[in-house]
């Protein structure tokens with residue numbers, strides 16, 4: 001039986017709708033407009049497109065959007081000064097510094113200079129520690145989006161075997177924490193994992209986040225398993241031009257999986273929706289208001 005396709009694009013539109021409702025209520029009841037600042041260093045064309053679409057969606061849900069574009073050679077001290085200014089700006093509730101940064105900038109230092117309460121990416125060491133210990137934190141957008149889709153599809157994840165392929169700080173590790181928090185038995189696999197195929201074959205839930213196009217074939221997937229594809233890779237088409245593919249081989253995986261997220265239209269749109277959700281959450285917390293239910297863990 002063919003897999004159910006989990007429509008991340010439609011799901012993300014619903015999440016943005018909920019965000020817009022909360023934004024409208026914050027304005028009407030409290031006179032507060034949540035504000036998101038995005039900082040982009042350098043001129044990577046893909047990053048520019050992505051930042052532009054984030055800005056557009058931020059405005060669409062009724063929030064304030066601020067973009068800071070710095071040139072590729074920006075000195076670290078100048079970037080830190082900008083972050084300090086955003087940290088102290090009462091109209092800014094969320095700060096995102098687009099990664100990766102040019103090589104001369106210390107990424108850890110830059111991320112850890114963001115006020116953890118405004119760290120809507122959830123990458124600050126304080127948020128990583130809070131998530132790891134099960135305390136309220138800002139949760140990284142991509143793993144949060146994946147968890148929302150998994151909860152929606154399965155209801156409870158309790159007792160399921162989950163395999164996360166990839167151990168990055170931005171996806172693999174926080175994804176594993178979230179699945180553990182929902183009582184999955186979690187394995188983190190990576191490039192040095194022995195017998196990766198056999199490890200993945202045990203999984204009820206597979207989250208692929210390695211950044212290698214189509215590396216997970218269908219014969220690694222247990223029949224009926226749920227496959228969440230975090231990869232967004234641009235590859236050349238044989239007839240010319242390019243297309244986006246994920247980290248799983250979609251056709252062969254969809255033939256055996258119970259459910260699967262497509263690329264594009266799966267995890268990607270959910271990442272942006274969760275960025276907006278995190279900004280509302282940060283704004284509520286900053287103002288001593290309860291964070292909206294359903295928009296965070």
Ligand SMILES: Nc1nc(=O)c2c([nH]1)NC[C@@H]1CN(c3ccc(C(=O)N[C@@H](CCC(=O)O)C(=O)O)cc3)C=[N+]21
Pocket residue numbers: 050096097098099100121141232244263264265266267268269270271272
């Ligand atoms: N601090 C930081 N936080 C991020 O969250 C972050 C970042 N830096 N650096 C870059 C990556 C990339 N990223 C994407 C999010 C959504 C889509 C997305 O919506 N993709 C569409 C397709 C878009 C297309 O057609 O090109 C989809 O999958 O359907 C893509 C890429 C967030 N990132």
